[in-house]
Structure formats: C-alpha cells, structure tokens
Amino acid sequence: MNRNNSSEYRYDIDGLRAIAVTSVVIFHLFHNALSRGFLGVDIFFVISGFLISGIILKDIQKGRFTLLNFYERRIRRLMPALLFVLAFTIIASGFILLPADLEGFGKSIIASIFFVANIYFWRDTDYFSRAAEFKPLLHLWSLGVEEQFYIFFPIILVLLYRRRTVLVPTIWFLTIGSLSANIWLLTIGGAAPAFYLLPTRAWELGAGVLITLHGQATLSPRAGMLARGGALLLLVGGLFYHGPWPWWLPVALPVVAGTAVLIWASAPIATATGQLLALRPINLVGQISYSLYLWHWPLIVLAKYYLVRDLTFSEAALVGLAAVAAAFFSWKYVEQPFRTRALSFRKVAKFSASGAAIALVAAFVVLITNGLPSRLSAEAASINRSVDTHYRCPVSQLFRFGASRACDLTLDGQDINAAEVVLLGNSHAQMYAPIIEKLLRKHKVAGALVPINGCLPTVSINISTECIDAARANLDAVNQLPELRTVIVALNWPLEGLVGSNGRPVDTSRVEALTDAVHDLASQLGHRRVIVVGPIAEPDLDIASVLSRQIAFGVEPRAATSVAAEPFRAKFATVFERIGNRDGIRLVRPDLYQCTRTRCYFVKDGVGLFSDSNHLAQPAxxxxxxxxxxxxDHEVAAPAPPPDGHGGT
Structure with missing residues (x-):
C-alpha cells in the first residue's frame, strides 16, 4: 500500500509490523535480551487477519472480488521476495550445510514452495530445540499458516457475506474454537502441533478478522487513551514477561489481545501512541518487515553453522545489519516492482513458476544424492548422518491414551487393550522404540509406546507437579490394560530440578531419590514384570552436529568423542546396584555397550551415537x-507371571 495515499495508509499498522519483526529478529540474534520475542509472529497473524479480511470485504462490496484476483495479489506480495531469498539460501547452503542437514533443507524447500512448511517442521523439529537453530527455512512455517488461511478464509467470506447474521457468529465460533483447540492440545502434551498448525493458530488471525467485521472503535479521547495504553501494556508486557505462566494457556494471548485492541482503537496521529508508531524509521522497518523476516533467519543460521558456535555480540550485530541491508534491497528492487500493475501478472506468474521449478529441482538433486556427501571427508559425513535422527512416533500411529497419546508399536491397528508389552517413559523411552519393536515382532507380541515427553514417568517425584499428575494418569491407564504382562520403563536420569508431589524441591544430589521413585513406580504396576533401562553417559552438546562441522570446517579444538567412565559409573552406582537386585525388576544396561572399562564413547566406529545432546541416533x-x-527375549516370550506377585527374575 502506498504511503502517499493518506486516506488508506495505516501508519500504525506498519508501526506494529516494525514491533513484530524487530521482536523476532532480536529474539533470534540476542535470545536473552527478549526471550519471548518469537511472539512477534503472533502480531503478524493478527495484522494479516485484519488486512486480508478488509481487502476481501471491500472488493466484495464493490462487486469486484474474484479468487483469481485475490491470489494474484498474494503471489505478487509473497512469491518474488520469497524466491529471491530461497535462491540465495540454496546456493549458500549447498556450500555450507553437511549432508544430513542439506537433506533436511531439501525437504524443507519442497514444503516451503507448496506452503506446507508448518506441517513439515511440526513433524521434523521442535521450534525451541537446539536442532532448530540449524534449519535455514524454519521461519517459513508462519508463511505456511498464512497461506493455508488464505485458501479457506476467502471462501467462507464469499459464501456468508450476504448473511451477516450468520457470518459474524461463524467467525466468532471458529476463533473461539481454534483457541480452545490450542488449549486442549497443550493439556494433552501437544505443544508442537498447537504451535505449528493452522487450526490452533487461526484464533490469532480470527482476532484481526473480527476487528474488520465489527468496525473500528469510536472512542472518546480519554477512553481511546486508556484502550491504547492498556493495549501497549499487554503487547510489550507479553513480549518481555518471562515469569510463571499457566502451562495450559497460550503464551501469545496477551500479545494477541494487545495487538487486536491497538488496531481496533486505532492510533490517531495526534496521540502519543500514533506519533510513536508513525515515526519514519519505525514505519520504514514496518514496510521492509516481510523481506527482513525472510532474510534474517537464513543469515543467522548459516553464520552460526559455519562458525560452529554461537555468535558474539558484535557478530550478531553485523548479521543483523546485513539482514536489514538485504531486506531493504529486496523490498525496493524485488517487492516493489513486482507489486505494481506496470508489470503484467503473466510475467510475475512466469517468474514465480520458473523460480519455484528451479528450487524444486535443486531440492530433488539434494535428496537424490543424499546431501552431496562427496563434498566432505568420509569421517565428517559419517558422523553427520546421526544428526536429529532419534525416533519419533509417526502421527499415523498415535492415539489418545492416558495423559496425552500412545504410539502403536506392534498393535497393528488393534485396540490398546490388546497390548501385552508397554514401553513407558519419555523421549528417552521413545528413542529405544525401534529396538523394542523389532524384538516384539520377533516374538509376535502386541506392544505400545506410552511416552510423556518433557516429564518423567515416575509418580512420586518428577519435573513438576503437573508432570506428576500426567505420570499418574499414564500409570492408571496402563494398569487398566487387561492383557499387559511386561512394562519397560525408560527415562533420562536427571539429578536436578525435581520436585515431590507437594511441589517442594527434592534433594537429588544423590541418585537414591530417583532410584526410589523408579522402585515406587514398579511397585505400583501390580503383578507385571518390570524392565528398567539404565542411564547412559551423555555428551551434553549436539555431538554429531558439532563434531562433524568442526571436522568439515577445520575448527579446533574438536569436541571430545568420549569421557572417562569412572565418574559416570560412580554417579549412577546406586542405580546399577539397587535396580538390578530388586526382586521383580530386570535392569537393561546400555552403558555396557557404550563404555569400556576406562572410557564412555559418543562416537563408535565412525558413527555418531547421539542425534543431539542426549538422544541416541538411529544409526547407533x-x-x-x-x-x-x-x-x-526371556521376559517377553515367557508366560505371564502369577497375579499375586511380580514374578521371578
């Protein structure tokens, strides 16, 4: 929209865009300075809902709306700058990314071109994990959400426009339903889909739509000042606040509410808020915000990836300045020319189709060649193959159970009540699932995985009281399974940050507390056999990624590929001595296959044993x-134990 058209230009919207993109960039460059800066994306969603609904409704009212014209605008607005950034990122990544990361990058190109990046990254990466920091196109998840919204929303408006008594309640229903779905997923451990997917993000876009439908506020000067002041407080407070927060409530709620109220109340130029948002530097940042959002993340990722460390303050500042410069160039010489009607849509469409086709060819080349491993030394390529490969249950195999969801390992579609074996734990149970599944299939035994990611399976102590409640729900559900005869318990073995059922910290300076908690869990599993998977020595850094890059880029000193075994064994001596000797419990010792008498290894025979800082890699x-x-083989194949005891060991 042209700034010179004062009758239409909303300087406060560009001011909000500036706040949004600046928050995201600061969060990615200087995480500790604005730990909730990622909520800038939520500001964008509200703005998008407001602007898009306004554009569509205006065209419908004038009798000139068509889906073809609508998507022409979207293509002009989004594709040229996106393809420009993709071209740079593809070339740079081809030189920098190692095979495993380049393969993932190739998949993300395909997902981004078809605007389903949010769905791809939902299954691939936790947005807040360390692995996410090396995904150059991760930020395009938000474009996936918006483009999917653009597919469905115009149809709803066109169908219901002439039935306003139906339209407004429908949008309210969908908005509240989306927020409810978000909350529901958070309560059952579905934070990842709640974060990435349109059905649980639509409430933010819906907030903007509702402003358009209800119209701008007509407020007295005093009421307007109070509304804008409260909105800014919610907006800024939501971005900076990092204290206690209800775990089931979306953290974006204050920011979304603040943005919506600020747009609704508007910000006349005569007001302090209006003067702030109308400042030329702020508005310029708002105008280049789309390009800045596109550019900043690949530059940050590739710089950190090559340096094999976090950026220093000065390096981060330089990357930020480079992103701003690239964004200004992209806005002026790519966005602006392609958005004007002087350039025919035929040319825009040809450019977009050609650019997308070239990007897809590049992606398929990367995938067919397995990430071009010949570019690297065999050692770096081999270790890099372990990056981010720990097992995650496919969505198609998940089903509602206990506190959240269970995974069908060898049920093969049968009801969970048919399970004879359950693998119970957290992500450290999930990482062993391929081994367990293979053994269950060998003996033709029905089994399921019951994970509680982010928590422990223990019910006497845990990460939080909420985790204790969730673990209890899982235990109760498991105990109801009529055919269950064996439970395999696997977890990480944290010795810090645990609390009891009263919420008070537990002294875990000695491992006895956690060992007793595992014994307590086993005792509450009734007559079932219990197998506990013992701890392993963890590298505490993303060893496969860090080491392979250090080798590839000649960075010294390299990360250690092993540690002394004695401190690890001394730390967990209680587990090894007491778990395996308790009647009715068998102890699996993976550490015996990781450690020799003197060393515990993180790389073995050229294979990285860990996919990240603590999960075993699939190749390992x-x-x-x-x-x-x-x-x-003994416990699973043996007959069920008698109901009056655990059974022998």
Missing part, C-alpha cells in the same frame, strides 16, 4: 540392541 541403535535382546 545397532550397537545398543544386544543390551536388550537377552532380557527381552
């Missing part, structure tokens, strides 16, 4: 499978 499971085979 072959080394750990023997730890399970003897015990599981």
């Amino acid at each position: 499971l072959k080394f750990f499978a023997p730890a399970f085979e003897g015990i599981l």
Whole structure:
C-alpha cells in the first residue's frame, strides 16, 4: 500500500509490523535480551487477519472480488521476495550445510514452495530445540499458516457475506474454537502441533478478522487513551514477561489481545501512541518487515553453522545489519516492482513458476544424492548422518491414551487393550522404540509406546507437579490394560530440578531419590514384570552436529568423542546396584555397550551415537540392541507371571 495515499495508509499498522519483526529478529540474534520475542509472529497473524479480511470485504462490496484476483495479489506480495531469498539460501547452503542437514533443507524447500512448511517442521523439529537453530527455512512455517488461511478464509467470506447474521457468529465460533483447540492440545502434551498448525493458530488471525467485521472503535479521547495504553501494556508486557505462566494457556494471548485492541482503537496521529508508531524509521522497518523476516533467519543460521558456535555480540550485530541491508534491497528492487500493475501478472506468474521449478529441482538433486556427501571427508559425513535422527512416533500411529497419546508399536491397528508389552517413559523411552519393536515382532507380541515427553514417568517425584499428575494418569491407564504382562520403563536420569508431589524441591544430589521413585513406580504396576533401562553417559552438546562441522570446517579444538567412565559409573552406582537386585525388576544396561572399562564413547566406529545432546541416533541403535535382546527375549516370550506377585527374575 502506498504511503502517499493518506486516506488508506495505516501508519500504525506498519508501526506494529516494525514491533513484530524487530521482536523476532532480536529474539533470534540476542535470545536473552527478549526471550519471548518469537511472539512477534503472533502480531503478524493478527495484522494479516485484519488486512486480508478488509481487502476481501471491500472488493466484495464493490462487486469486484474474484479468487483469481485475490491470489494474484498474494503471489505478487509473497512469491518474488520469497524466491529471491530461497535462491540465495540454496546456493549458500549447498556450500555450507553437511549432508544430513542439506537433506533436511531439501525437504524443507519442497514444503516451503507448496506452503506446507508448518506441517513439515511440526513433524521434523521442535521450534525451541537446539536442532532448530540449524534449519535455514524454519521461519517459513508462519508463511505456511498464512497461506493455508488464505485458501479457506476467502471462501467462507464469499459464501456468508450476504448473511451477516450468520457470518459474524461463524467467525466468532471458529476463533473461539481454534483457541480452545490450542488449549486442549497443550493439556494433552501437544505443544508442537498447537504451535505449528493452522487450526490452533487461526484464533490469532480470527482476532484481526473480527476487528474488520465489527468496525473500528469510536472512542472518546480519554477512553481511546486508556484502550491504547492498556493495549501497549499487554503487547510489550507479553513480549518481555518471562515469569510463571499457566502451562495450559497460550503464551501469545496477551500479545494477541494487545495487538487486536491497538488496531481496533486505532492510533490517531495526534496521540502519543500514533506519533510513536508513525515515526519514519519505525514505519520504514514496518514496510521492509516481510523481506527482513525472510532474510534474517537464513543469515543467522548459516553464520552460526559455519562458525560452529554461537555468535558474539558484535557478530550478531553485523548479521543483523546485513539482514536489514538485504531486506531493504529486496523490498525496493524485488517487492516493489513486482507489486505494481506496470508489470503484467503473466510475467510475475512466469517468474514465480520458473523460480519455484528451479528450487524444486535443486531440492530433488539434494535428496537424490543424499546431501552431496562427496563434498566432505568420509569421517565428517559419517558422523553427520546421526544428526536429529532419534525416533519419533509417526502421527499415523498415535492415539489418545492416558495423559496425552500412545504410539502403536506392534498393535497393528488393534485396540490398546490388546497390548501385552508397554514401553513407558519419555523421549528417552521413545528413542529405544525401534529396538523394542523389532524384538516384539520377533516374538509376535502386541506392544505400545506410552511416552510423556518433557516429564518423567515416575509418580512420586518428577519435573513438576503437573508432570506428576500426567505420570499418574499414564500409570492408571496402563494398569487398566487387561492383557499387559511386561512394562519397560525408560527415562533420562536427571539429578536436578525435581520436585515431590507437594511441589517442594527434592534433594537429588544423590541418585537414591530417583532410584526410589523408579522402585515406587514398579511397585505400583501390580503383578507385571518390570524392565528398567539404565542411564547412559551423555555428551551434553549436539555431538554429531558439532563434531562433524568442526571436522568439515577445520575448527579446533574438536569436541571430545568420549569421557572417562569412572565418574559416570560412580554417579549412577546406586542405580546399577539397587535396580538390578530388586526382586521383580530386570535392569537393561546400555552403558555396557557404550563404555569400556576406562572410557564412555559418543562416537563408535565412525558413527555418531547421539542425534543431539542426549538422544541416541538411529544409526547407533545397532550397537545398543544386544543390551536388550537377552532380557527381552526371556521376559517377553515367557508366560505371564502369577497375579499375586511380580514374578521371578
């Protein structure tokens, strides 16, 4: 929209865009300075809902709306700058990214071109994980959400426009329903889909739509001042606040509410808020915000990836300035020319189609060649193959159970009540699932995975009281399974940050507290056999990613590929001595296959054992499978124990 058209230009909207993109960039460059700066995307969503609904309704009222014209505008607005950034990122990534990361990048190109990046990254990456920091196109998840919204929303408006008594309640219903779905997913451990997917993000876009439908506020000067002041407080407070927050409530709620009220109340130029948002530097940042959002993340990722460390303050500032410069160039020489009607849509469409086709060809080349491993030394390529490969249950195999969801390992579509074996734990149970599944299929035994990611499976102590409640719900559900005879308990073994059922911190300076909690869990599983998977030595850094990049880029000193075994064994001596000797509990010792008498290894025979800082990599499971085979072959294949005891060991 042209700034010179004062009758239409909303300087306060560009001011809000500036706040949004600046928050996101600061969060990614200087995380500690604005720990909730990622909520800038939520500001964008509200703005998009408001602007898009206004454009569509205005065209409908004038009798000139067509889906073809609507999507022409969207293509002009989004595709040229996106393809420009993609071209740069593809070339740079081809030189910098190692095979495993380049393959993931290739998949993300395809997802981004078809505007389903949010769905791809939902299954691939936790947005807040360390692995996410090396995904150059991760930020395009938000474009996926918006483009999916653009597919469905215009149809709803066109169908219901002449039935306003139906239209407004429908949008309210969909908005409240989306917020409710978001909250519901948070309560059952679905934070990832709640974050990434349109159905649980639509409430933010819906907030903007509702402003358009209800119209701008007509407020007295005093009421307007109070509304804008309260809105700014919600907006800024939501971005900076990082204290206690209800775990089931979306953290974006204050920011979304503040943005919506600020747009609704408007900000006349005569007001202090209006003067602030209308400042030329702020408005300029707002105008280049789309390009700045596109450029900043690939530049940050590729710089950190190559340096194999976090950026210093001065390096981060330089990357930020480079992003602003690239964004200004992109806005002036790519966005602006393609948005004007002087350039025919035929040319725009040809450019967009050609650019997308070239990007897709590049993606397929990367995938067909397995990430072009010939560019690297065999050592770096081999270790890099482990990056981010730990097992995640496919969505198609998940079903509602206990506190959240369970995974069908060998039920093969049967009801959960048919499960004879349950793998119970958190992500550290999930990472062993391929080994367990193979052994269950060998003996033709029905089994399921019951994970509680982010928590422990123990019910006497845990990460939080909410985790204790969730673990209790899972335990109760497991105990109701009529055919269950064996439970395999696997977890990480944290010795800090645990609390009891009263919410008070537990002294876990000694491992006895957690060992007793595992014993307590086993005792509450009734007559079932219990197999506990013991701890392993963890590298505490993304060893596969860091080490492979250090080798590839000649960075010294390199990350250690092993640690002394004695401190690890001393730390968990209680587990090894007491778990395995308790009647009715068998202990699996993966550490015996990781450690020699003197060293515990993070790389073995050129294979990275860990996919990140603490989860076993898929290529490494072959080394750990023997730890399970003897015990599981005996326990899983044996007849069910008598109901009046645990059964023998």
